[in-house]
Amino acid sequence: MQTIDQALDRLERSRFRSSFHLTKKERLYLEEKGMVVMRSHAEDFVRQKLAPADPVNDGKQTPMHGHPVFKAMHATACCCRGCLNKWYRVPLHRELTESEQNRIVNLLMAWLKRNM
């Protein structure tokens, strides 16, 4: 099982995944809300958009910007079940466990910290 740092390093070697950066507006929003609130938003998005066995509009459920967590989801390949399957071998068509959701949230938060 790869560590968060290993996952982030691998993502940085992908031209597409490393092309995502926080906008000034997203950075300000992140600073204003703080990491505790950001984590609760990340938990909500992961639960709603990724955790169901077959998420609604899978592949298109995560906007490209407008929230720092959306940006982190694309940058970490946690934007849809297809990308989770390709990058992390997460099986399709079954609900994500609490521990899988937690690992995703931890990865999103680590990316945000690296990219603040």
Ligand SMILES: [Zn+2]
């Ligand atoms: Zn995706």
